[in-house]
Amino acid sequence: MCGIVAYIGHQKAFDIIIKGLKRLEYRGYDSAGVALQNNSSLNLYKKKGKVADLVSFIGKKDTNGSVGIGHTRWATHGPPNDANAHPHVSGHKKFALVHNGIIENYSVLKKELIQRGHQFNSDTDTEVLIHLIEEIHTNSKRKLTLFEAVRIALSEVIGAYAIVVINKENPNELIAARKSSPLVVGIGDGEFFLASDATPMVEFTKNVVYLEDGEIAQLNLDSGLKIKTIENQEKTPYIQELEMQLEALEKGGYDHFMLKEIYEQPQSIHDSMRGRIRSSKGLVSLGGIKDYEEKIVNAKRLIFVACGTSWHAGLVGEYLFEELARIPVEVEYASEFRYRNPVINEDDVLIAISQSGETADTLAAIKLAKEKGATIVGICNVVGSSISRESHCGSYTHAGPEIGVASTKAFTAQVTVLTLMALMIGKKKGTISTQRFNRLLVDLESIPEKVESTLKLDKSVKEISNIYKDSSNALYLGRGINFPVALEGALKLKEISYIHAEGYPAAEMKHGPIALIDEEMPVFVIATKDASYEKVVSNIQEVKARKGKVIAVVTKGDREVKEIADYVIEIPSTDDLLVPLLATIPFQLLSYHIAVMRECNVDQPRNLAKSVTVE
Ligand code: F6R
Numbered sequence: 001m002c003g004i005v006a007y008i009g010h011q012k013a014f015d016i017i018i019k020g021l022k023r024l025e026y027r028g029y030d031s032a033g034v035a036l037q038n039n040s041s042l043n044l045y046k047k048k049g050k051v052a053d054l055v056s057f058i059g060k061k062d063t064n065g066s067v068g069i070g071h072t073r074w075a076t077h078g079p080p081n082d083a084n085a086h087p088h089v090s091g092h093k094k095f096a097l098v099h100n101g102i103i104e105n106y107s108v109l110k111k112e113l114i115q116r117g118h119q120f121n122s123d124t125d126t127e128v129l130i131h132l133i134e135e136i137h138t139n140s141k142r143k144l145t146l147f148e149a150v151r152i153a154l155s156e157v158i159g160a161y162a163i164v165v166i167n168k169e170n171p172n173e174l175i176a177a178r179k180s181s182p183l184v185v186g187i188g189d190g191e192f193f194l195a196s197d198a199t200p201m202v203e204f205t206k207n208v209v210y211l212e213d214g215e216i217a218q219l220n221l222d223s224g225l226k227i228k229t230i231e232n233q234e235k236t237p238y239i240q241e242l243e244m245q246l247e248a249l250e251k252g253g254y255d256h257f258m259l260k261e262i263y264e265q266p267q268s269i270h271d272s273m274r275g276r277i278r279s280s281k282g283l284v285s286l287g288g289i290k291d292y293e294e295k296i297v298n299a300k301r302l303i304f305v306a307c308g309t310s311w312h313a314g315l316v317g318e319y320l321f322e323e324l325a326r327i328p329v330e331v332e333y334a335s336e337f338r339y340r341n342p343v344i345n346e347d348d349v350l351i352a353i354s355q356s357g358e359t360a361d362t363l364a365a366i367k368l369a370k371e372k373g374a375t376i377v378g379i380c381n382v383v384g385s386s387i388s389r390e391s392h393c394g395s396y397t398h399a400g401p402e403i404g405v406a407s408t409k410a411f412t413a414q415v416t417v418l419t420l421m422a423l424m425i426g427k428k429k430g431t432i433s434t435q436r437f438n439r440l441l442v443d444l445e446s447i448p449e450k451v452e453s454t455l456k457l458d459k460s461v462k463e464i465s466n467i468y469k470d471s472s473n474a475l476y477l478g479r480g481i482n483f484p485v486a487l488e489g490a491l492k493l494k495e496i497s498y499i500h501a502e503g504y505p506a507a508e509m510k511h512g513p514i515a516l517i518d519e520e521m522p523v524f525v526i527a528t529k530d531a532s533y534e535k536v537v538s539n540i541q542e543v544k545a546r547k548g549k550v551i552a553v554v555t556k557g558d559r560e561v562k563e564i565a566d567y568v569i570e571i572p573s574t575d576d577l578l579v580p581l582l583a584t585i586p587f588q589l590l591s592y593h594i595a596v597m598r599e600c601n602v603d604q605p606r607n608l609a610k611s612v613t614v615e
Helices: 013-023 051-058 107-113 127-140 144-157 257-263 267-274 286-298 308-324 360-373 386-390 407-431 434-445 446-454 458-468 480-497 505-513 533-545 560-564 576-597
Strands: 003-008 031-038 041-048 067-073 095-103 159-167 171-177 186-188 192-194 207-210 215-221 224-229 301-306 329-333 346-353 375-380 393-396 474-478 502-504 523-527 549-556 567-571
Touching: 003 013, 003 095, 003 159, 003 171, 013 031, 013 051, 013 067, 013 192, 013 224, 031 051, 031 095, 031 159, 067 095, 067 159, 095 127, 107 127, 127 144, 127 159, 127 360, 144 159, 144 171, 144 215, 171 192, 192 215, 207 308, 257 267, 257 576, 267 446, 286 308, 286 346, 286 375, 286 393, 286 407, 301 308, 308 329, 308 346, 308 407, 308 480, 308 576, 346 360, 360 375, 375 386, 375 407, 393 407, 407 434, 407 576, 434 446, 434 576, 446 576, 458 549, 458 567, 458 576, 474 480, 474 505, 474 533, 480 502, 480 523, 480 576, 505 533, 523 533, 523 576, 533 549, 533 560, 549 560, 549 576, 567 576
Parallel strands: 301 329, 301 346, 346 375, 375 393, 474 502, 474 523, 523 549, 549 567
Antiparallel strands: 003 067, 003 192, 031 041, 031 067, 095 159, 159 171, 171 215, 186 192, 186 207, 215 224
């Protein structure tokens, strides 16, 4: 969702901002804009469309200045058009603001401001905020700095925000603040960067401060970085070192980030396990949850909350934890959980799964459960993200930056961490035999290599993609721990190729979806050799009896399914509990190839945002 980049220092702000906004394109947006301070004037450029459209619109216009703010907008209040694009300016045109989030009480504030003579040029909540700041700055009884005016304005605001404010008359300063939307400050040598995540600043500085909820920052070239809470308490900036590498943010020879990320999985799964597992010693240890291990072991139940692909990882986690640690698990859509007045006890452990660590619904679910006394475990990919900071403990997935909007390597990393966690808790609880535990460790360690060989199937998956690229519908079927893989396969296909797809537990097919099957319908089935193999074979027969086309993911060497399916994709054999880590790969590749063949925008599918920071 909306992306923010701002700069103040000695370099040309425009170049840094545009490059940064391009790096944030993965978040999803529909318009872009910049405001640049130069010689006491504020040059404002905004355009519906991509950052490239903004750049060509600006053409040879004045882009000088070493202070500026930039934004990519994902429309919430008002359609995507030039007027609604950010930055928005105050009535007297001295201040401009970029904003990520939603001001919930904007209409009340807007009415009051209109009564005081303010005029608005857009449909946005953001424009209301900059007018409110101007109103407070201009009409306060005592003379206020912009920093103070922003702080007071934010105390009147209900909602979520990350904002940056620029002042036409002060080239030395930017003001920024956050609540429930991310904002990172980069500290360079005589310069500051601000962005929604650290990617726009990675080549300039390794020193960053992640603003906390309810904090406001003054970035001043003379006096440095000053942070206060909205309640006016001074805070000492906590400077962290950025571990991100520039190469991780580039395509590295691949046509798309999604393909690169699919191919990174042998490494990313390995990275998720690094230092946490040693099969030769029978060891699994996740340092980040060690202090809460007892609490998890004694939990009456685990509640997984997540959205989208991360929710699918949670479903895999349900099978893992129930099987290995014998703890009852509930898997909840965060958006439903938070509004349901759920029963939560102090003995409950809530496990929040999120790639970005910024998903608004997941964050709200955490806060709710925390208030009710539950222990919160975060499984996040983005280091320093809001969910990781709101959790009592947790484990990073260490998959590296995921830029493609469709989640791939983050999913397998989440499943890997959940497997490690279930093994660690199961061992401590004594619910898993030593033999099974040791065998699973060995199998888990060999997963990266098996993912590598699964990726070698790419050519045949591409051929299958070519056959089904023009389908209007598809079904994905799986049983047991592979049911979530079917859901994930269907989600990948619909989100990037816009083909309607549904995932079902294979046996549920005859309770409805079977009516859809005809000779046009591809049915993708996970039919690996496990406890439900024979039952899945029967489900395949049911599809074939109705002339459906079956494409089955099977265990290498399978004969039975090969005889009845139209196509098979043979993946390496592994423990039943680890099959999702392999079976999901062909579906990722299939969605990718079909999307490319249908000329869809693979990395930035329509209407989608990478980081969903509004509910
Ligand atoms: C699908 C996808 C989304 C995300 C969902 C949650 O490919 O990426 O469904 O999984 O928006 O996002 P995170 O994991 O960042 O909380």
